[in-house]
Amino acid sequence: MNVDQTKSQFVAVASIAAELSAVMDVAKxxxxxxxxxxxxxxxxxxxxxxxxxxxxxxxxxxxxxxDLVETINEHALSLYQLTVDEHRMTEAYKRFEEVSxxxxxxxxxxxxxxxxxxxxxxxxxxxxxFKLNVTLLLDQLAEVMHPARAARVIAANxxxxxxxxxxxxxxxQAVAESVDNAAQVIHDNVxxxxxxxxxxxxxx
Amino acid sequence: MTSIYDGPxxxxxxxxxxxxxxxxxxxxxxxxxxxxxxxxIDPGGVELFAPMLAAALHYAPVEQITDLxxxxxxxxxxxxxxxxxxxxxxxxxxxxALWEGFLRHFGCETIEYVPISxxxxxxNLGEVExxxxxxxxxxxxxxxxxxxxxxxxxxxxDIGAALEPAGTPMFVDNFDIHVENMRFFHQxxxxxxxxxxxxxxxxxxxxxxxxxxxHGRMFKGDDVKRFLDWFEALQVGIAV
Numbered sequence: 001m002n003v004d005q006t007k008s009q010f011v012a013v014a015s016i017a018a019e020l021s022a023v024m025d026v027a028k029x030x031x032x033x034x035x036x037x038x039x040x041x042x043x044x045x046x047x048x049x050x051x052x053x054x055x056x057x058x059x060x061x062x063x064x065x066x067d068l069v070e071t072i073n074e075h076a077l078s079l080y081q082l083t084v085d086e087h088r089m090t091e092a093y094k095r096f097e098e099v100s101x102x103x104x105x106x107x108x109x110x111x112x113x114x115x116x117x118x119x120x121x122x123x124x125x126x127x128x129x130f131k132l133n134v135t136l137l138l139d140q141l142a143e144v145m146h147p148a149r150a151a152r153v154i155a156a157n158x159x160x161x162x163x164x165x166x167x168x169x170x171x172x173q174a175v176a177e178s179v180d181n182a183a184q185v186i187h188d189n190v191x192x193x194x195x196x197x198x199x200x201x202x203x204x
Numbered sequence: 205m206t207s208i209y210d211g212p213x214x215x216x217x218x219x220x221x222x223x224x225x226x227x228x229x230x231x232x233x234x235x236x237x238x239x240x241x242x243x244x245i246d247p248g249g250v251e252l253f254a255p256m257l258a259a260a261l262h263y264a265p266v267e268q269i270t271d272l273x274x275x276x277x278x279x280x281x282x283x284x285x286x287x288x289x290x291x292x293x294x295x296x297x298x299x300x301a302l303w304e305g306f307l308r309h310f311g312c313e314t315i316e317y318v319p320i321s322x323x324x325x326x327x328n329l330g331e332v333e334x335x336x337x338x339x340x341x342x343x344x345x346x347x348x349x350x351x352x353x354x355x356x357x358x359x360x361x362d363i364g365a366a367l368e369p370a371g372t373p374m375f376v377d378n379f380d381i382h383v384e385n386m387r388f389f390h391q392x393x394x395x396x397x398x399x400x401x402x403x404x405x406x407x408x409x410x411x412x413x414x415x416x417x418x419h420g421r422m423f424k425g426d427d428v429k430r431f432l433d434w435f436e437a438l439q440v441g442i443a444v
Binding site: 092103107114118 | 253254255257258261262263264265266267286287290291292293311
């Protein structure tokens, strides 16, 4: 792996943490919007009867997203540590190769073989673990897309239900709009995480 | 590579690396080699790891490099730690207890960190027991020298250091001329006249034949006393 690839890897893994933090904020906003919608639907009474179960569903989706992002965040942190480890192991092995050239003819050059082989093995293990974790993280990110997509469908249903809520129409439509926007933001952020990881995944 | 003591064990000095990049400071590294163990004193920065280990392999197999010592925390002293950590999983690093949390940033997962208290201590290598002499604030806030009473060598870290061009001789040959190579370094890097006086008093109690700094030339015989006298008269901490 060359210097630019190593940099890309560090930047990609760090940017995932930033994107996920934004996803978490948006999911919390959805949860707040759900609570707000519930209060409006309660005040609207019969006129917003169809809206009430939707608010519970929105809240569940927000919670599901928050839980998933928390788990993914832990994995992203592990991935960052693996990136550091892999960088250290690769760097160490590269230096051992330099030593083996410089030490030719020295009395104890053979003693370098064991630590060098050990370093090579550790480097390969780190690369393997990194790849495995990237695949795992990609799968988890795909999972976060599901509640985001479901939220967009719910937002569409919410608009229909809101249209029957009389004087509460505007408030409930605003809720539907905010859920839709939030779901779109989550979708876009997660998509960016996946793109960044896919680039890293291709680095040999 | 220069042998500076050859008795029941050896002291070897490494320095004047011709392949060192121009923009990094030249450093002296020291090895104490006993029959089956080896201590590397201030093993150097990351850039120096490969030539340092390759040079060490002329004297000892990897598995007998059992101990490292860092006089203080500077990168030219010990930023190679993360690489030694991969090469010497069973080794010990002797360094100030105060610097432990900082030095671990360089990578120290397999090497055992042996913390040295402010009062100093000893490093026993079998044939020789080295004394770890406090030299705090000279220049680092937690700073140590290594003294070998048998070989009469004091490895003095940055004390006595001079920044000179590549190819400089190993020993001071004309003290009066050499003074100008040291003056600014000591005035600017050493922060405390009080700490300096304490260190000089302590070192005058020791029988020192070679004073071996981490940069520049070593002092031998009467030049050790000349250095102490010159340093005693020098005002340090000039940047304030």
